[in-house]
Amino acid sequence: MVEFKNDFQPVRERLLKKGIVAGLELGRYYPEMAGQYLFCATEVVRKEIIDTVVSEVQ
Numbered sequence: 001m002v003e004f005k006n007d008f009q010p011v012r013e014r015l016l017k018k019g020i021v022a023g024l025e026l027g028r029y030y031p032e033m034a035g036q037y038l039f040c041a042t043e044v045v046r047k048e049i050i051d052t053v054v055s056e057v058q
Contacts, residue, residue: 001026002057003036011056022053 008023015022023037041050 001036001038004057005035008035008037008057015053015056018052020049020053022057 002023008025012023023039026036026038027034039053041053
């Protein structure tokens, strides 16, 4: 889970354009978790994709 102080939507849209679905918005299901996103990566996700996500969200 990652909490963003600023709007995450522009970052999420950039990642979607690269074919990466990033961050489940937890606030949609739990209002008290607004601004928090759940990320998941398994062993089949290439390191390059993980590096792209990390560089975009920093």
